[in-house]
Amino acid sequence: MKVLGRIYLWAVYLFLYLPIVVVILFSFNNARYSTHWAGFTVRWYKVLAGNSQLIEAAVNSLTVGTLGATLATILGTMTAICLSRKRFFGQKFLHGGIYLLTVSPEIVMGIAMLIFFIALRVELGFATLLISHITLCLPFVVVTVLARLSSFDEHLVEAARDLGASERQALRHVILPLILPAVAAGWLLSFTLSMDDVLISFFVAGPDYEVLPLRVYSMVRLGVKPDINALSAILFGVTIVVVLLVQTLIKVRKK
Amino acid sequence: MIRAIRMRVMGGTSRFFRIAIALSSLWLVLFALAPNALLLLVAFFTRSDEHFVTPVLTLDNYIRLFDPTFLTILWDSARLACIATVICLLIGYPFAYIMANVRPNRRPFLLFLVIIPFWTSSLIRTYALILILKSKGLISELLTMLGITSGPVSFMYSDFAVFIGLTYTMLPFMILPLYASIEKLDRRLLDAAKDLGASSWRAFVHVTVPLTMPGIIAGAMLVFLPALSMFYVPEMLGGAKSMLLGNFIKNQFLVARDWPLGAAASSVMTIALILMVLVYSRVSRRGVRNREGGRGSGGALRSEGGMR
């Protein structure tokens, strides 16, 4: 059973990673438009190195993604805790608002946000992008954290309170550790959304702060170029290295 | 009763909660409520070529939606999103379950592994899927090499390709909430069920599934709702032979420049959502009742009788 489980686990991972492997493979493909293998080359990495706009967009995307996901996670976790642990005026409304956000089509959110920013005379750029991304990610964090909180054992908080913990201490030492996996999951989903959002970003991005998904999506007209594959491969490589590094650091610290 | 007293004791004292509520309410009013209220308003306005809309009230936009074309679009999108959600659940649940049962120190790593592929642009990944599914693509060549097929086969531009694509794109949105929910499942409850003579399957159906229901619902919503308005993947892999809701709305706003109609269509989606939330809060309230009922000795296991 256990072996079967492992096999299943890795089969799904294979499904998830196969396209990435293909992307990396084709970043070394010696053909500009071909969808067939035409020999090995590192040409596209050199082309990428000369494409400063693309690199800048990638860096911008990473910045907005990290910051946006973190802030959305903080705000979303707070909201989820409130929703699950309190009865207060307007709770239903708050709850409804969260789901409203998930279902608003991106195009509507994008246009609404732009109108909103124009009305406030805010110049489009990093800040508008960040605010929009937080809004985009918020419901995903709330839903994920709420799912874990919704069958939360109240006894634990009561016990902590009985032992003299303040509400905040109970929050910090009891609730937060218990919901941490969901918080982490919420952050990961947020970052993913942020790295892939096109329509909202399109409307709220200013000329001096372009993000990667916009550049990629707009390539549809002429076909995706291999230097994008190279960039994806590099980003993927960096992520893997960082994850492995963190993993080892945790292990070392535990010892 | 006890719950009510506890609420009163805890409520009102904490500044944290007050600020948290204020902050998230403000955010939601600004960015969820205001745009959607605006949208609802626009849905009753008349289109204008000069300024997108003119404030002339009309019901025409909703009437126009009761057109067989839009109903077909709605039905196609709902069907697609439904099937994608079910597939994601069927693949994701066992996956999250197994992942939640590996050694705790390995779990974060496995979780990361699920999400990393999704940090590559979805367009790029969809292109990669095309390279895998197309005629003389990866699978085609593999099948030929193994002698299963004699010539190139293509899986592109079919429902199959669309579901592969949708599953691929949405899977983590199912796995992550499921994992968060399964991970905290008390395994002793399962052992207890087995001690009481339940088969593994019965224990799973009557203990595990009800207890992880919030995760299942959360995952289903996170997959279903975006899938409802997703159009890129079905277009690229399915050949765009039918129009989907997301594309319809986008077209109204950009191509046809008929904002009121787009707003009306979008509000139909919102109504569908409200219905779903109602169902959701019903189910989760039932969950709460079970937990309350289970307080004391038997815990969730005893209350599980009430689920049937």
Next chain:
Amino acid sequence: MKHRLFRDRLFPRFLAAIAVTLFACAGFALPAAAKDAASEEKVLNIFCWSEYLPQEALDKFTEETGIKVVYSTYESNEAMYAKLKLLDGKGYDIVVPSTYFIEQMRHDGLLQPLDKTRLTNLAKLDPTLLNQEYDPDNAYSIPYMWGATGLMVNKKFADPATVASWSDLMRPEFKGRVILSDDVRDVVGFALKRDGHSMNSRNEAEIKKAFDFLNELKPAVRVFDVTAAKQAFISEEVVIGIIWNGDAYIAIEENPDLAFVYPREGAVLWIDSFAIPKGAEHKDNAHKFIDFMLRPENAALVVEEFKYSTPNLEVRPYLPKELQESRLIFPTAEDLKNSEVTMGVGEAKAVYERLWESLKAGK
């Protein structure tokens, strides 16, 4: 109580983090100070499709003038129009709209007239592509790149010599192997041409008739392509269908079995042009850039990189031989007989869109 609040640091820290972020946002968001018009800063904000201007040309421009190019992208004319309209023509110095969007934006007052005395290379452009209906006298736009939508067929499945008309898409041997684009005007355009009508028809009966043909054709269609059609042709997922000439050039390079045909009823033409939005802050730089791109040697870079045609007549000496002689890139007058440029259709737009939706939704 106070003591406790300070000891439990989670809460204050939390607030501090949020406060800092909000302040940071506010700082970034403050409207930039008014710019001195007399001495324009050395920046040019371009709003264009991604990878639509050769990087080499951009680098050369920056080197020559010291003007930094900031390149923002959009994925469709429609999206660009919506954003620029909402921004009231501010924020960008150059946009690259297609024909009927220039007409619309001009009409909406989103563009500013060009100062042609500063465009020294204007005389090198093909006069047949100038002074079009969408922008008489090119007061607001200068053509940058153009192309034609025609037919492509795979020689393995049919002799290209027998394919000459849009009607050939209906031939039974192509059933289920036809590719169309996902662009309503492109597709309806050729259906209208097939009936001998203008592809910019505003006549409801004509449009309906074109859609009748498309509804009949739909079972034969394998894909309405949202990406560049070349991929599906190269991997032989499809046998016949519509494609842009530049894409066709690349597809034939990859798969020599493919052939491109200019249909006898006429091809669907598109022209993408440089224009300066009304609220552009760097219009000096924008003029410099347009004139720079009009130089034959720079226009040649465009052709080499994207394989699409340039309106520049003096570009050939700068190109490799095979490009110079390609009828795909430089179609003859005979090839383009009966061809038409896509124009706005006014109120009929709603008819197009409604019928397109029902075409797509129909089984």
